[in-house]
Amino acid sequence: MPNRVLQSPPRSTSLLERLRQRSWRLTPQRRVVAEALDGEHVHLTADEVYARAVRRLPEIARATVYNTLNELAAIGEVREVALGPGPKRYDPETVRPHQHLICERCGAMRDVYPLGETQLALPESQRHGFILGRVDVVFWGLCAHCSARKP
Amino acid sequence: MPNRVLQSPPRSTSLLERLRQRSWRLTPQRRVVAEALDGEHVHLTADEVYARAVRRLPEIARATVYNTLNELAAIGEVREVALGPGPKRYDPETVRPHQHLICERCGAMRDVYPLGETQLALPESQRHGFILGRVDVVFWGLCAHCSARKP
DNA sequence: TTGAATGCAAAGTGTTTGCACGTGC
DNA sequence: GCACGTGCAAACACTTTGCATTCAA
Numbered sequence: 388m389p390n391r392v393l394q395s396p397p398r399s400t401s402l403l404e405r406l407r408q409r410s411w412r413l414t415p416q417r418r419v420v421a422e423a424l425d426g427e428h429v430h431l432t433a434d435e436v437y438a439r440a441v442r443r444l445p446e447i448a449r450a451t452v453y454n455t456l457n458e459l460a461a462i463g464e465v466r467e468v469a470l471g472p473g474p475k476r477y478d479p480e481t482v483r484p485h486q487h488l489i490c491e492r493c494g495a496m497r498d499v500y501p502l503g504e505t506q507l508a509l510p511e512s513q514r515h516g517f518i519l520g521r522v523d524v525v526f527w528g529l530c531a532h533c534s535a536r537k538p
Numbered sequence: 539m540p541n542r543v544l545q546s547p548p549r550s551t552s553l554l555e556r557l558r559q560r561s562w563r564l565t566p567q568r569r570v571v572a573e574a575l576d577g578e579h580v581h582l583t584a585d586e587v588y589a590r591a592v593r594r595l596p597e598i599a600r601a602t603v604y605n606t607l608n609e610l611a612a613i614g615e616v617r618e619v620a621l622g623p624g625p626k627r628y629d630p631e632t633v634r635p636h637q638h639l640i641c642e643r644c645g646a647m648r649d650v651y652p653l654g655e656t657q658l659a660l661p662e663s664q665r666h667g668f669i670l671g672r673v674d675v676v677f678w679g680l681c682a683h684c685s686a687r688k689p
Numbered sequence: 690t691t692g693a694a695t696g697c698a699a700a701g702t703g704t705t706t707g708c709a710c711g712t713g714c
Numbered sequence: 715g716c717a718c719g720t721g722c723a724a725a726c727a728c729t730t731t732g733c734a735t736t737c738a739a
Contacts, residue, residue, distance in 0.1 A: 410714095412713065412714075412718070412719075413713080413714095414712075414713070414718095414719060414720080416719080416720070417719085432703090433703080433704080434703085446720095446721080447720085447721090448720065448721045448722065449704095449721095449722095450704090450705080450706085450720080450721070450722075450723095451719080451720055451721070453703095453704060453705070454705090454719080454720085455719095457704095457705090467622075467623075469620060469621060469622055469623065470620060470621070471618075471620055472620065472626075472729095473702095473703090474702080474703055474704085475623075475703090475704095488660065488664070488665070488666060488668055490668065491671060497666045497668075499660060499664045499666075500664065501658065501660055501661070501664065507652065507658055507675065509639065509650060509652055509677050510652070513639070513650045513651060513652065514639070514679075515639060515648045515650075515681070515682075516681065516682030517639055517641065517648075517677075517679040517680060517681050517682065517685075518679050518680045518685045519677060519678075519679040520642060520677075520678045520679045520680070521678050522675060522676070522677050522678070523675070523676040523678065524658065524673060524674070524675050524676075525673070525674040525675075526660050526668075526670060526671075526673050527670075527671045527672050527673070527674065528665075528668040528669050528670040528671045529668060529669045529671070530666070530667065530668050531666075531667030531668065534668075534669045561739095563693070563694075563738065563739075564738075564739095565693095565694060565695080565737075565738070567694080567695070568694085583728095584728080584729080585728085597695095597696080598695085598696090599695065599696045599697070600696095600697095600729095601695080601696070601697075601698095601729090601730080601731085602694080602695055602696070604728095604729060604730070605694080605695085605730090606694095608729095608730090623704095624727095624728095625727080625728060625729090626728090626729095
């Protein structure tokens with residue numbers, strides 16, 4: 388049998404499960420924050436996370452939500468998305484590399500998985516001596532709802 | 539003589555000149571703000587613009603700088619660039635479409651003109667009913683200076 | 690002359706911090 | 715038990731706003 392077992396095991400797609408696997412100190416507060424973030428196409432602001440968290444755990448403090456979100460971002464379990472005006476958003480999808488499609492009127496945001504992204508490499512002549520890392524792409528447009536409305 | 543004169547006149551690459559052509563009400567304050575922004579690879583924060591402006595016009599108010607930057611952005615003569623943490627930056631290059639290359643350690647930012655960008659169209663199946671507009675791309679990396687330093 | 694721009698200070702957002710208290714491992 | 719997380723309030727960073735004054739056209 389081929390050595391399939393040597394492949395690195397697939398990461399769980401559940402944020403909460405991944406945190407358990409890291410033996411992250413799990414408090415009720417941290418749990419409700421992680422639960423608030425779980426799902427697809429989820430891009431909540433800190434305040435929206437707080438609103439969801441406080442429903443399940445009324446005594447949670449806003450600062451704890453901020454602390455927790457910062458920590459999750461620091462260990463790479465959520466991605467901060469800061470675009471345009473307004474507060475940062477937090478994206479729990481860290482398993483599948485993806486980009487964002489955003490409605491410029493209402494701010495609605497979807498994860499997208501564009502093809503052919505490798506064609507986007509920056510020519511050497513344009514690198515200004517930089518060592519390249521990741522590439523972020525944002526597709527701006529109008530969502531179905533907003534493009535149907537008048538002005 | 540060939541009808542060169544029928545070509546649409548090239549837009550000036552000088553912000554200040556373009557503003558004059560628009561018959562923008564030109565006050566000393568607005569002039570020093572526009573002058574602060576002029577140049578290539580310029581991506582100043584509002585505070586940095588204020589610092590430059592106040593050198594030439596000590597009585598200028600921070601609020602005036604903010605007002606002016608917002609107005610320039612509204613009429614499309616500067617582009618707001620909000621990425622990562624920290625304050626927004628203002629990019630006076632609105633003539634040549636371009637993208638950005640940013641050092642993830644020190645924040646240094648260069649304008650880049652990547653090739654093959656049209657290949658980045660989002661497949662219909664990924665559009666979620668959106669009408670597409672412009673695409674923003676950010677190349678993250680380490681600048682020459684930062685990649686030479688230790689930790 | 691006059692509508693628009695300015696300066697100032699105050700208010701508004703969004704986020705971080707300092708510290709006493711509480712708790713998961 | 716104790717290092718670490720939490721709650722609270724105050725501080726902080728960035729930006730906008732209201733209003734009386736000044737000024738470019």
